[in-house]
Amino acid sequence: MTATDDIQDAEPDIDDPGDPPMPERVAALIREQILEDRLKPGMPVRERILAKALGVSRTPLREALKILSVEGLVDLTPRRGAVVAAPSPKEQRELLQLLGAIEGFAGTLACDAITEDAMKELRATHYEMLAAIMRGDRLTYFRHNQAIHRGIVEATGNGVLIAYHRQINLRLYRVRYVVNLRTERWESAIAEHEAILDALQAGDKPRIRTILEMHVLAAFDQMERDGKGDAPPTARP
Amino acid sequence: MTATDDIQDAEPDIDDPGDPPMPERVAALIREQILEDRLKPGMPVRERILAKALGVSRTPLREALKILSVEGLVDLTPRRGAVVAAPSPKEQRELLQLLGAIEGFAGTLACDAITEDAMKELRATHYEMLAAIMRGDRLTYFRHNQAIHRGIVEATGNGVLIAYHRQINLRLYRVRYVVNLRTERWESAIAEHEAILDALQAGDKPRIRTILEMHVLAAFDQMERDGKGDAPPTARP
DNA sequence: TCAGGGTTCATGGTATGCCATATGGCCCGC
DNA sequence: GCGGGCCATATGGCATACCATGAACCCTGA
Numbered sequence: 001m002t003a004t005d006d007i008q009d010a011e012p013d014i015d016d017p018g019d020p021p022m023p024e025r026v027a028a029l030i031r032e033q034i035l036e037d038r039l040k041p042g043m044p045v046r047e048r049i050l051a052k053a054l055g056v057s058r059t060p061l062r063e064a065l066k067i068l069s070v071e072g073l074v075d076l077t078p079r080r081g082a083v084v085a086a087p088s089p090k091e092q093r094e095l096l097q098l099l100g101a102i103e104g105f106a107g108t109l110a111c112d113a114i115t116e117d118a119m120k121e122l123r124a125t126h127y128e129m130l131a132a133i134m135r136g137d138r139l140t141y142f143r144h145n146q147a148i149h150r151g152i153v154e155a156t157g158n159g160v161l162i163a164y165h166r167q168i169n170l171r172l173y174r175v176r177y178v179v180n181l182r183t184e185r186w187e188s189a190i191a192e193h194e195a196i197l198d199a200l201q202a203g204d205k206p207r208i209r210t211i212l213e214m215h216v217l218a219a220f221d222q223m224e225r226d227g228k229g230d231a232p233p234t235a236r237p
Numbered sequence: 238m239t240a241t242d243d244i245q246d247a248e249p250d251i252d253d254p255g256d257p258p259m260p261e262r263v264a265a266l267i268r269e270q271i272l273e274d275r276l277k278p279g280m281p282v283r284e285r286i287l288a289k290a291l292g293v294s295r296t297p298l299r300e301a302l303k304i305l306s307v308e309g310l311v312d313l314t315p316r317r318g319a320v321v322a323a324p325s326p327k328e329q330r331e332l333l334q335l336l337g338a339i340e341g342f343a344g345t346l347a348c349d350a351i352t353e354d355a356m357k358e359l360r361a362t363h364y365e366m367l368a369a370i371m372r373g374d375r376l377t378y379f380r381h382n383q384a385i386h387r388g389i390v391e392a393t394g395n396g397v398l399i400a401y402h403r404q405i406n407l408r409l410y411r412v413r414y415v416v417n418l419r420t421e422r423w424e425s426a427i428a429e430h431e432a433i434l435d436a437l438q439a440g441d442k443p444r445i446r447t448i449l450e451m452h453v454l455a456a457f458d459q460m461e462r463d464g465k466g467d468a469p470p471t472a473r474p
Numbered sequence: 475t476c477a478g479g480g481t482t483c484a485t486g487g488t489a490t491g492c493c494a495t496a497t498g499g500c501c502c503g504c
Numbered sequence: 505g506c507g508g509g510c511c512a513t514a515t516g517g518c519a520t521a522c523c524a525t526g527a528a529c530c531c532t533g534a
Contacts (some may be wrong), residue, residue, distance in 0.1 A: 021315050022487080023303065047516065057489045059296065062517085066260060066300045070307035078258050079495060081516055094397035101342035102335075105450075109334075160331035164401070213342075259517075284486070294519045299487090316525065318486060481530085488523080496515080504507085 026056060026064035034073055034084055035173050041086035045074060072171045085171070092175050093220060099168050100216040102161065103149055107208035109156040111200060118155050122148055122197060129193070133186055142180045148193065152200065152212075179219045189219070263293060263301035271310055271321055272410050278323030282311060309408045322408070329412050330457060336405050337453040339398065340386055344445035346393040348437060355392050359385055359434060366430070370423055379417045385430065389437065389449075416456045426456070 020028075030050075033039040051061040069076040075085050087095065129144035146169070153165045169176075183189075192215045199208035257265075267287075270276040288298040306313040313319050324332065366381035383406070390402045406413075420426075429452045436445035 021313070048514095058516090059488055059490090062296075063300055063303045066303045067307050070304050076258070079516065091397060094395045097346075097395060098339075098342075098397050098401065101338065105335075105338035105342070158331045158334060160328060160335050164335065164405075168401075285484090295486090296518055296520090316486065475534100477532105477534085479530105479532090481528105483526105483528085485526080486524090488521105490519105490521080492517105492519085494515105494517080496513105498511105498513090500509105500511085502507105502509090504505105 022056060023060045023063035023067065026054060026060055027067045029054065030064060030068060031071075031073060031170065035170070037174060039084050041084050041174070043084045045082040045084065047081065071167055087171065087175070089224065092172065093217070093224075095168055095172050096216050096220050099165070099172065100213040102165050102168065103153060103216065104209040104212040106153040106156050106158070106161055106165070107196070107200065107212045108205040109158065109161075110152050111203040111205050111208065113157055114152075114155040114200065118151065119197075119201060122151050122155075122200070125151065126193060126197060130190065133190070138181050141186075142177060145180065145189075145193075146176075148196075152196075176219070179223045183219050183222050185219065185222055189215075192218070259293060260297045260300035260304065263291060263297055264304045266291060267301060267305060268310060268407065272407070274411060276321050278321050278411070280321045282319040282321065284318065308404055324408065324412070326461065329409065330454070332405055332409050333453050333457050336402070336409065337450040339402050339405065340390060340453065341446035341449040343390040343393045343395070343398055343402070344433070344437065344449045345442040346395065346398075347389050348440040348442050348445065350394055351389075351392040351437065355388065356434075356438060359388050359392075359437070362388065363430060363434060367427065370427070375418050378423075379414060382417065382426075382430075383413075385433075389433075413456070416460045420456050420459050422456065422459055426452075429455070 030039065030045070039045070045065065047058050047061055047065075051058045054061065065074060065076065065082045068074045069082070073085050074082045076082050125144050125147050129141055129148070132138075132140035132144060150165070150169075153162055156162070192211055196208055196211050196215070198204075199211065267276065267282070276282070282302065284295050284298055284302075288295045291298065302311060302313065302319045305311045306319070310322050311319045312322050362381050362384050366378055366385070369375075369377035369381060387402070387406075390399055393399070429448055433445055433448050433452070436448065
């Protein structure tokens, strides 16, 4: 199955001249395909074919690829085109470390900046997450889990922090998704989340920072131990 | 003076088909122009003119602009083209906060990871920085200052961390340059640097983190107090 | 003289065509 | 029979041409 077969049945064209520039719209579409795992890591992205599939020319598509390249979602090698980025375990761990550091720092800022309402919303999301666990709905659990982390960062009101957190999260989305799906450490994850929210409410900055920095890596190291069961890269020529 | 007048006397063309792809080379050139303040914040970047000045077509130039846009060095508005990014004071502070957070975290990692040689090299650079101060050579001081911070991050061996640190630093380069040129707090900056290196050698993680997180913001708040004397944006029609 | 509208020009956006190169298959020679 | 080199083809890279849109300027009428 080629990269294009996966995307063939997407919107045939996107000629809607809405506000956002076309390259960014194209980038968003490809991003989506990557996140949904329809474009799998290591899979080559063929310009002509994908451009035709999306109903755009090669020019905006190439610009979209440049965007995704800087974002770290695709690897652009000089004369060999673009392949969906397949972070090595080492790189995954580095990204998770950075993610943890950013969230930890955001936590300390959020201790001062978070509003009552936002705090309540986080608690509410936490309960929804618990509900999803009860139902064994791993996808919903994952979504709420992400929402909580995102919520903490957004509570800082630091737009730059939010943007970079989002970007790094994108690069890890697939990994984290797989991890969250396979890992059985729900109980400890829940405990950590509760500790995070408590520390946030109490304004205990060192504590929330420590927990958040460790929390993200925990699931990864769990996976490493399991033997990183993951779909192999390099799908096909 | 237009954006192109500034760049007119650059290399007439860059047809050297070296390894790095042309859009990245073009991006590097524009980056350089921005960092050297020849392309000033708020200044529009005209595709055709700049492309001709650089001896390339519009296509790779546009791709370069997309790269720089994701990096945050230029702002790309839908039908109005690209302008050199002019971070607001708020955004500058947010970026500095994030930079401090990354360096602080890197410091804690470096406590464990740094080698003897790297440590000695940092000390050496520190002394070179002191020498530059003695001579009143602000530019050299600035370079060595940056080198020390970069060195700490690089000592972690975390490639992702290094890359993001570099990127954020680029977005702030001009600002930090101006700040370092105007500020008179050399003494306290030196003291902080010495404290950083001591903490690093002693492996005092909480201390190095605290210092680094504050250190970067200090100069900025100094500038804020001075009344952010900076070249005004929006240079020409 | 000033204001409004229309026209024109320049600029960014997109599509397409040509070129160089990398890859895969095939043929020839050992 | 197997291996290496050559050729064909497809792919990415760049340049260019065309199109649509935004802005500035001028002309005209009040």
